[in-house]
Amino acid sequence: xxxxxxxxxxxxxxxxxxxxxxxxxxxxxxxxxxxxxxxxxxxxxxxxxxxxxxxxxxxxxxxxxxxxxxxxxxxxxxxxxxxxxxxxxxxxxxxxxxxxxxxxxxxxxxxxxxxxxxxxxxxxxxxxxxxxxxxxxxxxxxxxxxxxxxxxxxxxxxxxxxxxxxxxxxxxxxxxxxxxxxxxxxxxxxxxxxxxxxxxxxxxxxxxxxxxxxxxxxxxxxxxxxxxxxxxxxxxxxxxxxxxxxxxxxxxxxxxxxxxxxxxxxxxxxxxxxxxxxxxxxxxxxxxxxxxxxxxxxxxxxxxxxxxxxxxxxxxxxxxxxxxxxxxxxxxxxxxxxxxxxxxxxxxxxxxxxxxxxxxxxxxxxxxxxxxxxxxxxxxxxxxxxxxxxxxxxxxxxxxxxxxxxxxxxxxxxxxxxxxxxxxxxxxxxxxxxxxxxxxxxxxxxxxxxxxxxxxxxxxxxxxxxxxxxxxxxxxxxxxxxxxxxxxx
Amino acid sequence: xxxxxxxxxxxxxxxxxxxxxxxxxxxxxxxxxxxxxxxxxxxxxxxxxxxxxxxxxxxxxxxxxxxxxxxxxxxxxxxxxxxxxxxxxxxxxxxxxxxxxxxxxxxxxxxxxxxxxxxxxxxxxxxxxxxxxxxxxxxxxxxxxxxxxxxxxxxxxxxxxxxxxxxxxxxxxxxxxxxxxxxxxxxxxxxxxxxxxxxxxxxxxxxxxxxxxxxxxxxxxxxxxxxxxxxxxxxxxxxxxxxxxxxxxxxxxxxxxxxxxxxxxxxxxxxxxxxxxxxxxxxxxxxxxxxxxxxxxxxxxxxxxxxxxxxxxxxxxxxxxxxxxxxxxxxxxxxxxxxxxxxxxxxxxxxxxxxxxxxxxxxxxxxxxxxxxxxxxxxxxxxxxxxxxxxxxxxxxxxxxxxxxxxxxxxxxxxxxxxxxxxxxxxx
Ligand SMILES: Cc1cc2nc3c(=O)[nH]c(=O)nc-3n(C[C@H](O)[C@H](O)[C@H](O)COP(=O)(O)OP(=O)(O)OC[C@H]3O[C@@H](n4cnc5c(N)ncnc54)[C@H](O)[C@@H]3O)c2cc1C
Ligand code: SF4
Ligand code: SF4
Numbered sequence: 036x037x038x039x040x041x042x043x044x045x046x047x048x049x050x051x052x053x054x055x056x057x058x059x060x061x062x063x064x065x066x067x068x069x070x071x072x073x074x075x076x077x078x079x080x081x082x083x084x085x086x087x088x089x090x091x092x093x094x095x096x097x098x099x100x101x102x103x104x105x106x107x108x109x110x111x112x113x114x115x116x117x118x119x120x121x122x123x124x125x126x127x128x129x130x131x132x133x134x135x136x137x138x139x140x141x142x143x144x145x146x147x148x149x150x151x152x153x154x155x156x157x158x159x160x161x162x163x164x165x166x167x168x169x170x171x172x173x174x175x176x177x178x179x180x181x182x183x184x185x186x187x188x189x190x191x192x193x194x195x196x197x198x199x200x201x202x203x204x205x206x207x208x209x210x211x212x213x214x215x216x217x218x219x220x221x222x223x224x225x226x227x228x229x230x231x232x233x234x235x236x237x238x239x240x241x242x243x244x245x246x247x248x249x250x251x252x253x254x255x256x257x258x259x260x261x262x263x264x265x266x267x268x269x270x271x272x273x274x275x276x277x278x279x280x281x282x283x284x285x286x287x288x289x290x291x292x293x294x295x296x297x298x299x300x301x302x303x304x305x306x307x308x309x310x311x312x313x314x315x316x317x318x319x320x321x322x323x324x325x326x327x328x329x330x331x332x333x334x335x336x337x338x339x340x341x342x343x344x345x346x347x348x349x350x351x352x353x354x355x356x357x358x359x360x361x362x363x364x365x366x367x368x369x370x371x372x373x374x375x376x377x378x379x380x381x382x383x384x385x386x387x388x389x390x391x392x393x394x395x396x397x398x399x400x401x402x403x404x405x406x407x408x409x410x411x412x413x414x415x416x417x418x419x420x421x422x423x424x425x426x427x428x429x430x431x432x433x434x435x436x437x438x439x440x441x442x443x444x445x446x447x448x449x450x451x452x453x454x455x456x457x458x459x460x461x462x463x464x465x466x467x468x469x470x471x472x473x474x475x476x477x478x479x480x481x482x483x484x485x486x487x488x489x490x491x492x493x494x495x496x497x498x499x500x501x502x503x504x505x506x507x508x509x510x511x512x513x514x515x516x517x518x519x520x521x522x523x524x
Numbered sequence: 525x526x527x528x529x530x531x532x533x534x535x536x537x538x539x540x541x542x543x544x545x546x547x548x549x550x551x552x553x554x555x556x557x558x559x560x561x562x563x564x565x566x567x568x569x570x571x572x573x574x575x576x577x578x579x580x581x582x583x584x585x586x587x588x589x590x591x592x593x594x595x596x597x598x599x600x601x602x603x604x605x606x607x608x609x610x611x612x613x614x615x616x617x618x619x620x621x622x623x624x625x626x627x628x629x630x631x632x633x634x635x636x637x638x639x640x641x642x643x644x645x646x647x648x649x650x651x652x653x654x655x656x657x658x659x660x661x662x663x664x665x666x667x668x669x670x671x672x673x674x675x676x677x678x679x680x681x682x683x684x685x686x687x688x689x690x691x692x693x694x695x696x697x698x699x700x701x702x703x704x705x706x707x708x709x710x711x712x713x714x715x716x717x718x719x720x721x722x723x724x725x726x727x728x729x730x731x732x733x734x735x736x737x738x739x740x741x742x743x744x745x746x747x748x749x750x751x752x753x754x755x756x757x758x759x760x761x762x763x764x765x766x767x768x769x770x771x772x773x774x775x776x777x778x779x780x781x782x783x784x785x786x787x788x789x790x791x792x793x794x795x796x797x798x799x800x801x802x803x804x805x806x807x808x809x810x811x812x813x814x815x816x817x818x819x820x821x822x823x824x825x826x827x828x829x830x831x832x833x834x835x836x837x838x839x840x841x842x843x844x845x846x847x848x849x850x851x852x853x854x855x856x857x858x859x860x861x862x863x864x865x866x867x868x869x870x871x872x873x874x875x876x877x878x879x880x881x882x883x884x885x886x887x888x889x890x891x892x893x894x895x896x897x898x899x900x901x902x903x904x905x906x907x908x909x910x911x912x913x914x915x916x917x918x919x920x921x922x923x924x925x926x927x928x929x930x931x932x933x934x935x936x937x938x939x940x941x942x943x944x945x946x947x948x949x950x951x952x
Binding site: 061304 | 543544545546547548549550551552553554558561562563564565570573574577582583584587588589603604605606607608609610
């Protein structure tokens with residue numbers, strides 16, 4: 036079993052010189068202030084300074100950089116856009132950051148076979164934009180899609196509002212090329228979607244950068260549906276909105292998306308550049324999107340209307356055209372960031388519960404927020420039971436920070452207790468690594484560790500993520516690790 | 525956390541401003557310098573983090589922080605994406621001012637810029653004299669000679685058009701009466717670069733406003749809006765210039781106006797933010813400030829009956845679309861011209877790289893920022909490229925010429941003016 040590597044203790048000068056020879060001086064960052072900005076991803080609480088940052092342009096450069104790290108015994112961590120929310124791209128142990136943001140080319144679009152081949156640094160939304168004229172789109176649509184990279188999406192198995200109907204990233208990745216931690220380059224899967232033998236693409240998707248660096252991705256494209264209807268169901272409170280979600284699913288309909296936005300979130304968004312005219316007096320809004328054949332729409336709308344009236348809906352608003360629909364979705368997707376209006380920091384939680392328990396779990400989560408006197412808001416993928424309780428706070432207030440962490444832990448425990456899991460789409464990273472024992476037995480975790488070690492035997496690739504480091508640590512019923520114990524950089 | 529870092533001491537408000545950023549990263553791919561470099565430290569989020577780090581005393585103020593604030597275009601595309609309402613443009617100006625105050629804005633190019641802005645641009649007569657001199661040098665071919673000796677002059681020469689003859693650079697009439705049914709009275713900001721290099725645009729603006737039923741006054745005593753100074757970190761000169769304009773535009777000619785109109789996006793954005801520069805005194809001017817396209821769209825354009833058969837790409841000036849949120853008004857106006865076909869091009873909302881004095885100070889990045897726009901324009905292949913800011917007009921025109929493209933760059937009001945000219949007199 037691999038132990039975590041020690042902090043890099045070799046000569047930074049040699050490391051830098053060798054890496055410059057690979058990527059060129061302009062794409063190798065080593066001044067302290069430059070490194071400072073790579074200390075964290077979207078989870079700013081836990082920041083560590085990397086030794087060096089390199090920005091390769093090709094698979095070959097990635098492989099060469101990995102070879103150097105390996106030879107010098109320096110840990111390394113892949114990074115995309117750094118929008119991750121669980122510390123996946125945070126460089127622990129003085130790791131070298133290998134950032135794919137310059138690998139942003141769409142290499143091939145094959146409309147007939149409905150696939151695209153992309154470099155990992157392609158921004159998620161750019162792919163859908165590039166294929167729109169062909170009547171196609173790339174289905175996984177995380178709310179961060181205007182910024183996050185497909186490489187990051189693969190590593191986190193990202194989802195989005197439309198996961199309900201279309202599935203997460205893993206359902207859309209057919210093949211990958213990746214540089215393994217031993218610097219070899221392999222191709223896994225097949226563009227046909229059928230690949231004999233172990234489903235290694237399945238293992239790589241969601242591996243959070245611990246199995247190697249993905250350097251090319253073949254994804255499935257979908258046909259843009261003939262008709263789309265986006266409906267806002269306006270409610271007095273969140274539990275009623277959740278009950279409508281249950282009703283719709285029970286009815287057998289499969290909407291493209293079912294998203295709940297609560298009042299605090301609506302107000303923050305409506306004060307922002309993403310304002311879409313959402314009703315600021317509503318207790319909650321359920322965004323319902325239907326897509327499919329044009330002839331199906333009317334019937335489904337009528338059924339939704341009847342179900343919504345049963346749940347005491349205050350009003351139903353239907354997007355009048357594509358522009359209004361875009362506005363609604365921009366508002367939904369700007370929601371996390373808009374919470375920045377309430378306080379300097381935002382802790383975005385992520386957990387999944389069985390859909391039927393949504394109303395009760397949400398009431399309980401709000402009670403936890405109240406008990407710790409926190410500013411809590413909820414905006415979530417209700418159709419999937421994927422919750423995002425968001426806590427707005429100021430990390431400079433140690434007391435508030437402690438309450439944020441304690442409340443977060445209670446919320447996770449609650450979700451696991453009702454049969455849910457620790458994360459739906461933001462990953463484990465450093466954030467939830469020590470909670471994995473809540474969900475998995477030591478043997479379960481050992482199986483994961485053995486898989487990781489098969490790819491990453493000396494543990495240099497993204498160390499300290501995803502899996503608790505030793506058996507002892509995970510067996511001792513891990514306590515919430517206080518972020519104050521972790522050096523800020 | 526230290527509250528005595530050099531940056532915090534120079535401007536404590538920067539720390540507060542930086543706290544508005546929640547590090548979500550939604551602004552990243554909107555940022556031209558990030559798109560080109562892929563570097564976090566050259567992204568809006570990275571720059572804000574650097575400012576916060578410097579304010580909290582975690583990193584040095586000079587070096588990377590100063591470089592990155594220099595490499596930023598100030599295009600404010602990041603603000604258009606920021607759900608958290610970070611006022612990045614204001615932070616950039618304050619950050620640059622602090623860096624200048626700390627003596628960290630180094631190098632001959634910055635010194636020359638500071639001199640030109642403070643001693644020449646700030647004074648309309650001196651600026652006029654400087655352009656006259658440049659025009660003379662151009663006519664005598666001296667600029668070419670100087671260009672052979674100094675590469676920088678050669679580069680700058682490529683960006684500047686020939687200075688128009690004196691007739692095109694004379695001041696606008698102090699008063700132009702409305703035509704047709706009178707709808708009101710507006711004041712016009714002449715601008716400095718506009719007046720010197722684009723006198724024709726100014727004259728077209730007056731005619732179009734008059735055609736739309738407005739008396740147009742051009743108040744005495746107005747001057748440069750101070751935007752270039754603020755972007756260069758010289759906020760005190762900006763405030764001084766803004767004070768003069770507040771006075772000049774308060775009751776020009778002794779009568780109130782319905783709006784203070786500008787045809788330069790950069791100047792318009794500055795006028796609209798006078799309240800932030802001059803709290804307590806600048807509110808009225810900020811409230812009245814309108815871009816000419818915004819104003820015509822707001823009051824309702826008198827549709828021209830003359831037609832203009834041409835394919836036109838409209839390119840958004842950053843200080844119109846991102847700083848003022850205006851993007852559909854100019855497009856609506858152009859679409860109202862009979863015969864004109866508005867052609868969409870990719871990249872219309874991203875910066876052209878002119879960015880005030882940026883194309884002189886950051887030559888390489890400026891050119892790299894321009895390239896994708898030229899690619900998109902070449903693909904759309906228009907007859908005209910319409911954009912409403914003098915810096916953008918110069919930069920795009922220079923790029924288009926260098927590529928040998930046939931399209932010519934105009935201000936949207938010039939196309940309206942042409943269309944009106946084709947209308948029978950009296951009708952519009
Ligand atoms: C406002 C906001 C909204 C969000 N909404 C959603 C949402 O709706 N759904 C969702 O699923 N997530 C969401 N996220 C989380 C985040 O955007 C996703 O996890 C995203 O996939 C991260 O992509 P990235 O390019 O930013 O990756 P990074 O944050 O840079 O990295 C994420 C992980 O991927 C690894 N990695 C990056 N590139 C590679 C590569 N080429 N090869 C191997 N490993 C790599 C890193 O090591 C790290 O572990 C949101 C985040 C924000 C800030
Ligand atoms: S102003 Fe423009 S260049 Fe500067 S950070 Fe914002 S988007 Fe980037
Ligand atoms: S979008 Fe706004 S809040 Fe988000 S990282 Fe950029 S500046 Fe910060």
